[in-house]
Amino acid sequence: MVRDISGAGTPQSGASNTNKSANSGDVLAKQLPGNQPQTAQKPESAKDVVEISSQAKVMKNLEAKLSQLPDIDLKRVDAIKSAIADGSYEVDAQSIADRMLQADDDFNFS
Numbered sequence: 001m002v003r004d005i006s007g008a009g010t011p012q013s014g015a016s017n018t019n020k021s022a023n024s025g026d027v028l029a030k031q032l033p034g035n036q037p038q039t040a041q042k043p044e045s046a047k048d049v050v051e052i053s054s055q056a057k058v059m060k061n062l063e064a065k066l067s068q069l070p071d072i073d074l075k076r077v078d079a080i081k082s083a084i085a086d087g088s089y090e091v092d093a094q095s096i097a098d099r100m101l102q103a104d105d106d107f108n109f110s
Contacts, residue, residue, distance in 0.1 A: 052060075083089035
């Protein structure tokens with residue numbers, strides 16, 4: 001359902017909307033003194049200063065170190081591939097189930 005809230009629409013009980021439309025510009029013109037937009041001016045001597053906290057510096061260093069690491073541990077992938085290929089890879093179903101339940105608990109916000 002769309003409702004027109006601008007005041008323009010069908011006249012109610014025989015009243016005319018012409019006054020509403022004509023006066024809406026007057027209301028906007030009266031909102032600012034002198035009908036001039038106001039702008040904030042900074043003094044010439046004011047300068048913006050940014051200071052980074054020590055925690056932010058630590059985070060930036062950790063982020064840089066992490067970006068150096070590979071996304072995938074290729075040695076571990078190769079070891080698992082080998083174990084699967086020779087039949088020695090064992091799946092611990094209970095451990096997987098426990099971790100899935102823990103993950104569900106971690107993300108359950110209700």
